[in-house]
Amino acid sequence: MNDDSLDPPNVTLTEIAREAGVSPSTVSRILNGSARVAPEKQRAVEQAIARFNYRPNGLARSLASGKTDTIGVLTQTISSPFYAEWMRGIEDALHEPGLTPMFVSSRWNVKDEIARIEHFIERRVDGIIVLHAQLNEQVLDEYSRRVPIVALGRALSSTATLAGLPVDNLQGARDATQHLIDLGHREIAFIAGPPNHSDAIERLVGYRMTLEEAGIDFDADRVEQADFLEAGGLAAMERLFARGKSFSAVFCANDLSAYGARLSLFRHGLRVPEDISLVGFDDLPSSSYMTPPLTTVRQPTYEIGRLAAEALMQLIHKESVILKPFPVTFVTRETTRQISLPAGEGVLSA
Numbered sequence: 001m002n003d004d005s006l007d008p009p010n011v012t013l014t015e016i017a018r019e020a021g022v023s024p025s026t027v028s029r030i031l032n033g034s035a036r037v038a039p040e041k042q043r044a045v046e047q048a049i050a051r052f053n054y055r056p057n058g059l060a061r062s063l064a065s066g067k068t069d070t071i072g073v074l075t076q077t078i079s080s081p082f083y084a085e086w087m088r089g090i091e092d093a094l095h096e097p098g099l100t101p102m103f104v105s106s107r108w109n110v111k112d113e114i115a116r117i118e119h120f121i122e123r124r125v126d127g128i129i130v131l132h133a134q135l136n137e138q139v140l141d142e143y144s145r146r147v148p149i150v151a152l153g154r155a156l157s158s159t160a161t162l163a164g165l166p167v168d169n170l171q172g173a174r175d176a177t178q179h180l181i182d183l184g185h186r187e188i189a190f191i192a193g194p195p196n197h198s199d200a201i202e203r204l205v206g207y208r209m210t211l212e213e214a215g216i217d218f219d220a221d222r223v224e225q226a227d228f229l230e231a232g233g234l235a236a237m238e239r240l241f242a243r244g245k246s247f248s249a250v251f252c253a254n255d256l257s258a259y260g261a262r263l264s265l266f267r268h269g270l271r272v273p274e275d276i277s278l279v280g281f282d283d284l285p286s287s288s289y290m291t292p293p294l295t296t297v298r299q300p301t302y303e304i305g306r307l308a309a310e311a312l313m314q315l316i317h318k319e320s321v322i323l324k325p326f327p328v329t330f331v332t333r334e335t336t337r338q339i340s341l342p343a344g345e346g347v348l349s350a
Contacts, residue, residue, distance in 0.1 A: 011052040020044040072120030072128040078105040089305025110134045127312045148315035163321045172297035172328040173206025176279045184339040185249040189222040191236045193253040203253045226257045233260025255280035277336040292334035299328045
């Protein structure tokens with residue numbers, strides 16, 4: 001077996017210093033990039049490092065510098081394709097500066113959120129990115145005094161260590177609802193998200209506001225609660241059918257709920273968009289491959305993830321951060337159509 005295939009010996013910094021003919025502190029400063037030494041000493045240290053294939057002890061280096069080059073990322077459901085796009089953007093943005101993200105999920109549980117953030121702090125992460133935290137602003141502010149934090153999907157009062165990056169959910173919901181109204185729909189059902197989720201609340205408000213501005217009475221019987229997951233969308237759609245209210249269109253608070261609602265409509269023998277128009281929110285990569293492709297509100301999750309990571313690095317470097325609500329875009333595809341049904345003649349549930 002070639003010697004190059006073997007693990008390098010456990011060489012110490014002192015041995016590198018002895019080989020290069022310099023002091024251990026000089027080697028340490030060169031490794032940290034803080035040394036100003038003669039070129040010949042720099043070359044001698046670099047040659048000794050290469051000769052022994054020396055790898056600095058990461059733990060020791062982090063203790064000396066006070067930094068671990070790791071970023072904690074708290075998501076809600078790590079398996080969700082929605083969060084996967086955000087995490088991909090975060091990971092790509094952290095790659096160039098050499099930072100490593102540590103991903104965990106809390107499954108919409110406040111106690112788990114607290115436990116995960118405490119764990120990050122114990123691991124001495126350099127900063128934390130939180131995706132849709134249930135924790136209130138006061139708690140996030142208190143934690144940010146121990147480690148810089150950027151919270152996605154939240155409007156927060158920015159400080160030197162805390163920043164929030166909200167998405168314009170209200171405008172997105174208004175655009176989706178107005179699109180259906182413009183197509184002639186007056187009986188529009190809404191499948192909502194979790195009642196304690198800020199995004200879900202804002203999307204429901206936007207839906208209701210747009211109906212009322214168009215002179216359409218808001219009907220709570222056409223609103224059904226879900227949980228932002230496919231199974232929740234399916235169950236919510238079934239409950240709408242069981243309620244017996246007529247509707248010609250369904251606006252879902254996210255794409256995953258729309259996927260579940262689409263299955264329920266199929267099982268009831270209803271065609272999209274011939275019988276029912278369907279709109280989602282998020283524009284997941286898979287939404288353009290639905291049958292038919294889903295009309296939805298696009299929030300650029302990958303780009304938001306990158307921006308969040310860049311903002312966190314600014315906080316870590318003690319730079320000021322100002323984040324404005326991220327705009328959304330309405331994407332018209334093939335799950336909605338123009339109708340001419342008068343009120344009271346929407347699809348009736350069985």
